[in-house]
Structure formats: C-alpha cells, structure tokens
Amino acid sequence: MIEKSARELTREAEFVAFRAGGLEFCINIMSVREIRGWTPATAIPRAPSYIRGVINLRGVVLPIVDLGVRLGLPGTEPTARHVIIVAQVGERAAGLLVDSVSDILSVEDTSIQPTPDVASQLARMFVRGVIAMDGRMISVITMDNVLPAGIELEAA
Amino acid sequence: MDPMAEIRLTFFQECEEQLAALENGLLAMQEGETDSETVNAVFRAVHSIKGGAGAFKLDALVSFAHVFETALDKVRSGSLAPDADAMKLFLRAADALADLVAASRDGAVEDASPYVAIEEEFNALIGGGPAEEEDEFAGMDFQPIVTAFDEPAPARNRYAIRFRPLRELYAKANEPLALLRELARLGTLESQCDIKNLPFLDTFEPEDSYLSWELQLDTDASLAAVKEVFDFVEGDCDLAIAAQPPAEQAAPVPQEMDITAILRKVREEAPAIAAAAAAAAPAQPEAEAAPKARAVVQPTIRVDLDRVDRLINLVGELVINQAMLTQRVLHSSHVRDREVTSSLEELERLTREIQESVMAIRAQPVRPLFQRMSRIVREVADATAKDVRLRTEGEATEVDKTVVELLADPLTHMIRNAVDHGLESPEQRTAAGKPPEGTVRLAAAHRSGRVIIEVSDDGQGINRPRVLQKAIANGLVPPDAQLSDSEIDNLLFLPGFSTASSVSNISGRGVGMDVVKRSIQALGGRISISSAPGQGSTFTLSLPLTLAVLDGIVVTVDEQVFVIPLTAIVETVKHEPSRIHHLGDHSFVLRVRDVLVPLVDVGAELGVRAPASDLRSGVAILIETANGTRSALLVDNIQDQRQVVIKSLETNYMRVDGIAAATILGDGRVAMILDVDALVGPRHHDWAQAEIPLAKAS
Numbered sequence: 001m002i003e004k005s006a007r008e009l010t011r012e013a014e015f016v017a018f019r020a021g022g023l024e025f026c027i028n029i030m031s032v033r034e035i036r037g038w039t040p041a042t043a044i045p046r047a048p049s050y051i052r053g054v055i056n057l058r059g060v061v062l063p064i065v066d067l068g069v070r071l072g073l074p075g076t077e078p079t080a081r082h083v084i085i086v087a088q089v090g091e092r093a094a095g096l097l098v099d100s101v102s103d104i105l106s107v108e109d110t111s112i113q114p115t116p117d118v119a120s121q122l123a124r125m126f127v128r129g130v131i132a133m134d135g136r137m138i139s140v141i142t143m144d145n146v147l148p149a150g151i152e153l154e155a156a
Numbered sequence: 157m158d159p160m161a162e163i164r165l166t167f168f169q170e171c172e173e174q175l176a177a178l179e180n181g182l183l184a185m186q187e188g189e190t191d192s193e194t195v196n197a198v199f200r201a202v203h204s205i206k207g208g209a210g211a212f213k214l215d216a217l218v219s220f221a222h223v224f225e226t227a228l229d230k231v232r233s234g235s236l237a238p239d240a241d242a243m244k245l246f247l248r249a250a251d252a253l254a255d256l257v258a259a260s261r262d263g264a265v266e267d268a269s270p271y272v273a274i275e276e277e278f279n280a281l282i283g284g285g286p287a288e289e290e291d292e293f294a295g296m297d298f299q300p301i302v303t304a305f306d307e308p309a310p311a312r313n314r315y316a317i318r319f320r321p322l323r324e325l326y327a328k329a330n331e332p333l334a335l336l337r338e339l340a341r342l343g344t345l346e347s348q349c350d351i352k353n354l355p356f357l358d359t360f361e362p363e364d365s366y367l368s369w370e371l372q373l374d375t376d377a378s379l380a381a382v383k384e385v386f387d388f389v390e391g392d393c394d395l396a397i398a399a400q401p402p403a404e405q406a407a408p409v410p411q412e413m414d415i416t417a418i419l420r421k422v423r424e425e426a427p428a429i430a431a432a433a434a435a436a437a438p439a440q441p442e443a444e445a446a447p448k449a450r451a452v453v454q455p456t457i458r459v460d461l462d463r464v465d466r467l468i469n470l471v472g473e474l475v476i477n478q479a480m481l482t483q484r485v486l487h488s489s490h491v492r493d494r495e496v497t498s499s500l501e502e503l504e505r506l507t508r509e510i511q512e513s514v515m516a517i518r519a520q521p522v523r524p525l526f527q528r529m530s531r532i533v534r535e536v537a538d539a540t541a542k543d544v545r546l547r548t549e550g551e552a553t554e555v556d557k558t559v560v561e562l563l564a565d566p567l568t569h570m571i572r573n574a575v576d577h578g579l580e581s582p583e584q585r586t587a588a589g590k591p592p593e594g595t596v597r598l599a600a601a602h603r604s605g606r607v608i609i610e611v612s613d614d615g616q617g618i619n620r621p622r623v624l625q626k627a628i629a630n631g632l633v634p635p636d637a638q639l640s641d642s643e644i645d646n647l648l649f650l651p652g653f654s655t656a657s658s659v660s661n662i663s664g665r666g667v668g669m670d671v672v673k674r675s676i677q678a679l680g681g682r683i684s685i686s687s688a689p690g691q692g693s694t695f696t697l698s699l700p701l702t703l704a705v706l707d708g709i710v711v712t713v714d715e716q717v718f719v720i721p722l723t724a725i726v727e728t729v730k731h732e733p734s735r736i737h738h739l740g741d742h743s744f745v746l747r748v749r750d751v752l753v754p755l756v757d758v759g760a761e762l763g764v765r766a767p768a769s770d771l772r773s774g775v776a777i778l779i780e781t782a783n784g785t786r787s788a789l790l791v792d793n794i795q796d797q798r799q800v801v802i803k804s805l806e807t808n809y810m811r812v813d814g815i816a817a818a819t820i821l822g823d824g825r826v827a828m829i830l831d832v833d834a835l836v837g838p839r840h841h842d843w844a845q846a847e848i849p850l851a852k853a854s
Contacts (some may be wrong), residue, residue: 008745043716044805045762047480054818055810059473061818061826063809092808148810152610 009096011109014129017138018085020098026105026131027096031088031143035101038082048148052097053076057086064095065146072122089143091128096146103136107131114138159570163720167208168261169458170439175254186243187615192232198246199228205257212331215261216268217253218329223275224249230282236301242281247272251531312376318396320368325392332369338385338780343375368394417631461557462518468704471507472801475705476820479798480506482552483822508799515702518562522600522609523551528564529571531597536575543582543592544575547800549599550792555607556702562679563609563699566672569609570695571596572668578613578693590614590691593813607701612694618687620644627653645685649673679703680816682781682833707799708829710821712789713759717827719819720789724832729788743799746776746788751779755788756836763816787836798822802829 015026016035041053041064049156050069054061064084069075076097084095112129128142181198203498229244230236238246252274262584315340321332339345348370355366380526381397384397417505420433482500526548537544555563579585579594586592599610620641627633627647638689640646647653651670676683680698700706729735735747744755755776760767776788800819805812816831 040825042818043764043807044812045764045814045828051809054805056820056824059469059476059803059820061803061805061808061820084400093648094808 001050007138012106013109015105015107015138015140016085016101017103017105018083018096018101020096021068021076022069022099023073024102024136025098025141026145027085027087027141028137029104033086033088033093036084036086037079038080038084038097049075051148055084055095055146057093057095057138062086062093063147064069064097064108067141067146070146071126072120074079085145087146088100089147090126094143094147098146105131105133107133162622163603163616166213166243167212167458168257170208171205171257171261174204176248176524176527177201177259178250178253179247179530180523182246183370183527183530184245185238187239190231190238195228195232195238199225199232200821202228202253204252207329208226209260211331212260215328215388216271217256217260220256220271220275221255222328223252223278227278227282234280245274245277245281246510247534249278251534254531258468275354280573313374313379314400315371315373315375315379315382316380316398316400317373318368318394319386320394321365321394323363323365325389326363326365328389328392330389330392332367335389336369336371336638339371339373339382342377342381342385343373344736346372363433386446422465431630440493459517468514468518471511472704475511475801476822476824477505478503479822480824498634512706515556515704516554518702519554520555520557521552521554522560522563522607524599525560525564525567526551529567533575534594538571538824540576541581542575542579542594544579544594544596547595547597549597550601553600553602553607554823555600556704558703559607559679559699559701562675563697566675567609567611569669569672571598574611574613574615574693574695578615578617580616583732584616588616602701603698605701605707607697607699609697609699611697612692613829614692617689617691617693618645618648618685620689623647635725636731642686645687646684649683666770677831677834678811680706705799706829708779708819709794709795709829710777710796710798711758712795713762713791716764717821717825718758718791719827720779720791720832721829722797724779724781726778726780726786728794729777729778731774748778748786748788753786753788754836755790757790758830758835759792761835779836781833781836785836789832789835800827800829 013028016029017026019025025104028128036057037050039055041055043053044051044063047053050063050066052066053077054063057061058062066076076098076099076121081100082103083098085098086102110134112131114129115124116130123139125145126141127139129140131138178198178201181194181201183433184339185198199476202221202225206218206225207829209217209221224246227236227249231238231242232743236242252271256271319332319335321330324710325332336345336347350368350370353366353368355361357847375382379397382397386393389395389696481674482504485496485500530546530548533544533546536542574596575594579596580588581649582592585594595614597610598613624637624639624644624647626635627644627650628635628637630653632647632650632653633639648669649672651668653670671752673683676697676699679699680703681697684698685693685695686696687693707722709722711720712717729746729748737745737747737752739745744757745752746755759816774792775794778786778788778793780786800821801817803820805815805818805828812828814831814834816829816834818826819829
C-alpha cells in the first residue's frame with residue numbers, strides 16, 4: 001500500500017504488458033514477483049475452470065490461473081512457449097498463465113482512463129482502467145479478484 | 157530492539173515459566189502434596205515475579221505479588237493451613253496474577269478492582285491487617301554504590317538532597333541507584349554515601365536499610381521535577397530537598413568510603429560469619445531448595461522461532477531433493493552400481509534423521525496447554541456453581557508447537573462444553589447417585605504416530621432424543637430419519653447446531669462444535685465422540701505429531717497422482733470383481749472377509765473422471781476413519797510408499813473438500829494428499845446433504 005501511494009505521488013508507474021486470450025493486458029510491476037516458462041500443473045479437484053492447477057515453485061505450492069478463461073475469453077492450450085507471471089495477491093501468490101509478455105510500460109497515472117461502461121460485469125471485476133498507447137489498448141488488471149472468491153469466504 | 161525492551165521481554169518470558177511453575181505447584185498442593193519442596197517452589201515463583209516486576213516499576217504487579225507472597229509465606233511457616241478454601245483462593249490469585257502479568261506486558265493495568273478484591277481476601281485469610289513488611293529478599297543482593305556523575309554544566313538551581321531509604325523501599329523492590337541515575341539525568345549530581353550506620357557483619361540484617369545519601373544537584377529543572385523523581389518511593393524514605401543559591405559551589409568534600417577499613421572489618425569477622433551462616437542455614441530453606449530444583453532442569457537456549465522454521469523448511473527442501481536425486485539416479489539406466497545405491501540409502505537415512513531431529517526442536521509438551529485448561533475449568537465451574545475436578549494425564553506428551561498453539565481454542569471450547577453441558581449440578585449428581593464433584597478428564601498420549609487427546613466428563617452423556625429433536629427442528633435431518641446412536645452424536649458437529657435451549661454466557665459464544673471440528677481438521681486431525689447416557693461423554697482428538705511430514709502411499713487415478721496418508725490405511729485388498737456389489741446410483745460396496753464396506757471411487761469422487769457404472773479395474777484400499785468406520789477407496793494403481801513433506805494448499809489457494817494438503821514428489825511435481833475422512837465422510841448420507849450448502853455459505 002505504501003509502495004503504491006509513493007508511486008502515485010511520482011504519478012508514474014511501471015506495468016508489465018502481456019497478451020492473453022488474444023488481448024493486451026498489463027499489471028503493476030510492483031505486484032509481479034517473477035516471470036517463468038510454463039511447467040505442467042497438477043489439477044486441483046473441484047476447482048473452477050480457470051484454475052489450471054498448482055505447480056511447485058521452489059517448494060511453494062502455487063495455483064495457476066488461466067487469465068484468458070478468468071476473463072471470459074477462450075482458454076489457453078499451454079505449451080513450453082507460454083509464460084507464467086508470478087504475482088502477489090494480498091498475502092498470497094498466484095501464477096497467471098498468459099500467451100506472452102510483450103514489454104514494460106512506463107505510464108503516467110493520468111493516462112490511465114477509467115474502464116469504459118461498455119465493458120462486461122466480469123471485465124469490470126478485474127480491469128482497473130485502460131491505457132491507450134501507440135494505437136494499442138491495454139487493460140490494467142488488478143489482482144484482487146483473480147483467485148476464487150471462496151478464499152475470502154473461507155478466511156472470514 | 158533496545159536493550160531495556162529486550163530485558164523486559166525476557167522478564168515476561170520468564171514470568172510465563174514462573175506462572176506455569178506456580179500453577180503446577182498449587183495444583184500439586186491441592187492434591188495434598190504440601191511438603192516444603194512444593195510450597196517453596198510456589199513461593200519462589202511468586203517471589204521471582206515480584207522481584208522482576210519491581211525492576212520494571214510495575215507497581216500494581218509488585219503489590220499484588222507481595223500480598224500473595226505474604227500469604228504463601230504463612231503457609232510455608234505453618235501458620236496458615238492450605239485447606240480447600242485457601243487453595244481455591246490461591247488458584248484464583250494465580251489466575252489473577254497471570255492476568256496482571258499479561259496486562260502489565262501489554263500496557264497499563266486498566267482495572268485494578270479484581271486484584272484489590274483478592275488482596276482483601278488474602279488479608280482476611282491471613283488474619284487481618286495489610287501485609288506485614290517482613291519480606292524475603294534473599295535473592296536480591298544489594299550493593300551500596302557511590303555514584304559520581306561529573307558533567308560540568310552551568311545550572312541555575314542547586315539542591316541539597318538528603319535521602320535515606322527505609323527498608324520498605326527495598327521491600328517494594330525499588331532501587332536507590334535508579335533514583336540517583338534519574339537525578340543525574342536532570343543535571344550534575346554529586347553524591348556522597350553515608351555509611352556510618354553500616355553495622356558489623358554479625359549484626360548485619362540483609363534486608364534492612366543502612367545507607368543514606370547526601371546529594372548536590374545542579375540543574376535547570378524545577379523543584380517539582382526533582383521531587384517527581386522520588387514520587388514512587390514517597391513514604392518509604394526520609395527525604396529532604398533544600399534549594400541553595402548556585403553561587404555556593406563549595407560543596408563539602410565527599411568523605412571517601414574507606415574500603416580498606418571495611419575489608420579489615422570483614423576479615424576480622426569472618427569466622428563469626430561462618431558460624432552465623434551455619435546457624436542461619438535451617439532458617440532459610442528456600443536458599444537450599446533453589447539449587448536442588450535447578451539441578452534437575454536441563455540447560456536450554458531460547459531460539460527465535462523463525463530460525464527454527466527456516467531450518468525446517470530447508471530440511472523439507474532437502475528431503476524433496478534427496479528423493480528427486482534418488483529417483484533420477486536409479487532411473488537412469490547406466491548406473492546400477494551397488495555403491496551408489498548404498499550411498500543413496502545412507503543419504504536417505506541421514507536426511508530422515510536430520511528431519512526428525514529438527515522436528516523434535518519444535519516439539520513441546522502439552523503441559524502448558526493443559527494448565528490453561530485447568531483455569532478454564534475453574535472459571536466455568538465458578539460461573540455455573542458446579543463442583544469440578546480436572547484430571548490430566550500424559551502432560552509430558554510432546555506435539556509440534558503449532559499444533560499445541562492451535563489446539564488451545566478448540567480445547568477451551570470442548571472443556572467449557574464438558575463443564576457447562578456435560579456435567580450436572582451437584583444436586584442432580586447426588587440424586588443420580590454420583591459424587592457431587594464432577595470430573596473432567598484431559599488425557600494425551602502418543603498412539604501409532606499420532607497424538608490422541610481425550611476430553612471426557614462423567615456427566616449425563618449426550619441426550620440423544622433432544623439432539624435428534626433439535627436437528628429435526630433445525631432442518632438438519634428429515635423428521636423420519638432413522639439414525640444410529642453414533643450418527644446422532646455426530647449431529648453435534650453440524651454447522652448451526654446448539655443443544656443449549658438458552659444461549660448461556662459460557663458455552664454459547666456463537667461457536668459450535670462444527671467450528672471445533674473444522675479447526676481440528678485444519679490441523680490434519682480428526683475428532684470423534686462417544687457417549688453413554690448417565691455416564692458421560694468422551695471426545696477424542698487424533699492429531700498428527702507434526703504438521704510438516706506424513707507417511708503415505710502414492711497412488712494414481714486416471715494418470716493423476718495422489719497420496720493417501722498411511723495412518724488411515726488398514727490394508728490393500730486384492731481386487732476381485734465378484735466381491736463388488738452394485739447398489740445403484742453409482743454406489744458400490746466391497747466384501748472384505750464377509751464384511752461389506754462402502755467402496756468409494758476416488759476418481760469419480762474428486763471429479764477426475766465420470767462415475768463408472770462398474771468398477772472392474774483398480775486396487776481397493778481399505779481405510780479406517782477417525783470414528784472407526786471402514787470404507788474402501790478405489791484407485792488405479794499403487795506406486796510407492798514414502799514420506800512426503802506437507803505443503804499447505806491454503807497458503808496460496810484455499811481449502812478443497814476431500815484434499816488435506818499438497819506435497820511435492822520426487823519428480824518435482826505437486827501431488828494432492830487425500831483427506832480420507834472427508835472423502836468417505838457423511839456426505840454420502842442423504843440427510844446430511846444440507847451440510848454442503850451451509851458449509852459453503854459460512
């Protein structure tokens with residue numbers, strides 16, 4: 001939180017841009033812990049469709065979210081070329097399965113526009129705003145709702 | 157951390173130990189062990205807390221401990237009999253002392269009235285009047301210290317202070333040196349210690365006060381500020397503060413304390429002291445008892461828990477790595493060297509040994525936990541006007557520290573329930589031909605790699621008709637349900653179930669047995685219940701020794717790998733289609749030596765594959781759940797038996813029904829550890845279907 005507000009003071013933040021389900025997204029670089037190649041995941045029984053399973057990240061059991069499916073886009077058929085972005089979600093960590101990481105953007109806060117009203121309810125849960133840049137439209141993802149809501153319910 | 161805070165922390169850690177020793181001793185006294193050893197141990201505990209508290213100026217704690225100690229001293233000297241009433245007061249005082257320590261640690265003591273009330277009871281007990289000032293301060297060695305703080309600074313005010321502590325000042329664990337330091341902080345202090353009252357050593361009373369000080373303070377501070385320094389010792393010393401004009405710098409030359417004279421005196425008196433000491437020896441039993449008791453205690457070190465956990469994690473990684481290495485080497489075709497194999501076996505043995513030793517660091521006896529429970533019993537017994545005795549067994553049983561800590565809440569709740577709901581009132585007990593005093597038993601033991609904790613009472617037992625009626629009223633069970641006794645007992649664990657017709661302020665804190673069950677399950681444990689009408693109920697907790705590893709067998713289901721905890725497994729059963737009976741609706745039973753047990757298809761149960769209409773292939777594994785019922789799990793293959801490191805699925809994900817945890821196998825991939833009880837659990841009973849939406853909504 002402190003980091004975030006400090007960033008906001010400088011009004012410029014860095015975002016990792018990536019492609020998932022054929023669209024462009026980015027997340028704040030402060031919530032990205034590492035980026036690694038795809039490794040086969042172990043399925044979790046009774047998990048929602050967008051949970052690909054769990055992988056062993058140096059001894060930590062890490063759930064993998066297929067971001068495309070989570071956003072209601074077509075699912076990913078992962079290959080060795082696919083990428084997992086390991087991101088921090090509050091106290092937890094999760095891996096985002098995406099098609100590829102494109103670049104790192106330096107974006108001024110003011111150039112992030114609010115999510116357009118036409119966006120679906122589902123998209124609004126994850127998209128904090130959009131960045132229009134060089135003819136690209138990049139959605140800024142917030143990690144808050146990416147994992148199943150059951151987590152919060154269980155914790156409460 | 158600054159050194160003072162660190163010392164303070166150590167003091168409170170030691171307080172915990174002293175409080176435990178205190179409670180232990182008091183309970184032993186209550187059981188009739190009133191020998192001097194026990195009484196002295198109790199006395200020492202209170203005394204040490206008082207001594208330490210004085211050093212940190214925790215006045216409320218000092219004064220309470222002092223009254224407590226005085227009463228205990230009467231017991232020690234034989235002038236007060238430790239009868240049942242006195243022991244009850246002592247135990248309550250011990251509880252209050254624990255509260256007071258906690259309050260002092262967390263900040264100020266907000267409400268002193270309960271402590272004052274107990275202090276008054278003590279005064280009444282030991283025969284009126286406030287406690288006499290006949291303290292035992294044998295443990296505290298006092299050294300007269302001459303302080304000279306030379307810090308030349310032009311100051312506006314000069315005060316001449318005459319300060320003569322009375323023995324009460326020391327008795328309240330105040331320290332003149334601290335006061336002098338405080339004064340020195342205000343300005344330049346010249347101090348001169350007056351030792352002319354110091355007696356010869358043969359008449360020297362260790363607890364009396366013989367020294368006084370003449371102080372000259374040059375300071376910018378006001379008279380009020382100087383007086384404030386002595387606020388805490390007001391009435392316990394002779395104090396005179398006089399303002400002097402600062403011009404008179406010619407202070408009297410301090411008399412040097414003639415050390416050589418004192419030494420000479422000591423040498424002359426030495427034989428006499430020896431004789432006096434010999435004579436005094438019997439009068440000071442605690443001085444002797446202390447080293448005796450200490451001799452038994454093994455030396456220990458305090459280690460930051462984070463360091464231990466780091467080590468445990470590293471060893472966990474080591475175990476995984478060792479398994480991976482072994483697997484890779486043995487599977488690579490060209491190495492079939494016997495030496496390599498035996499080295500790998502040696503490595504495995506060593507790794508396992510390291511792991512066990514590291515786990516042992518975290519192991520703790522359940523004694524402190526049980527002691528906390530005895531307090532709960534007292535409180536609830538008082539509130540419900542019942543006579544209750546807590547019997548504990550197996551307090552030395554060691555369990556992982558986290559398990560011990562996480563057990564506190566569920567156990568508290570079960571103990572409360574046992575006293576509040578389980579036991580009858582003394583009148584009812586007498587009418588039922590039982591002794592008026594109810595017994596709650598708390599026992600711990602190691603059994604086949606797990607810790608078994610039993611909470612039992614000799615009360616009325618579970619009122620099954622009422623439980624059933626209640627469950628029907630709450631819609632948990634259909635009105636026409638035919639349930640066995642044990643099924644009725646297990647209704648208690650359903651969410652939203654409470655038998656108390658009115659919510660009492662003791663058990664009814666919005667927490668039901670379902671929460672207890674869930675917290676036990678979160679620990680990898682199981683809870684079961686047995687009850688006999690009129691004779692009482694027993695809750696049995698079966699817990700893993702550690703939360704870090706378990707032995708399991710590795711199985712495959714539809715090419716996915718799962719681990720089944722070995723503790724649940726009874727045997728593997730040879731698969732013969734003729735032994736399987738289809739009950740329709742995808743339900744099967746397996747005949748094992750003429751006993752029919754439910755057969756659960758793990759793949760279908762976990763949604764790995766669609767339910768099969770016949771189960772012709774695979775291996776059946778006979779398992780036993782915590783409450784003793786047997787079922788069979790059907791898997792495709794058994795691969796291996798091995799020890800696996802438990803990795804929480806909840807750290808980054810969430811709890812999954814039917815899955816206990818995750819682990820990492822030799823190939824570096826994650827595998828799920830099955831929660832056997834949940835897999836074959838009561839979800840298979842139609843009447844319990846209501847539990848699922850409830851559990852999800854909570």
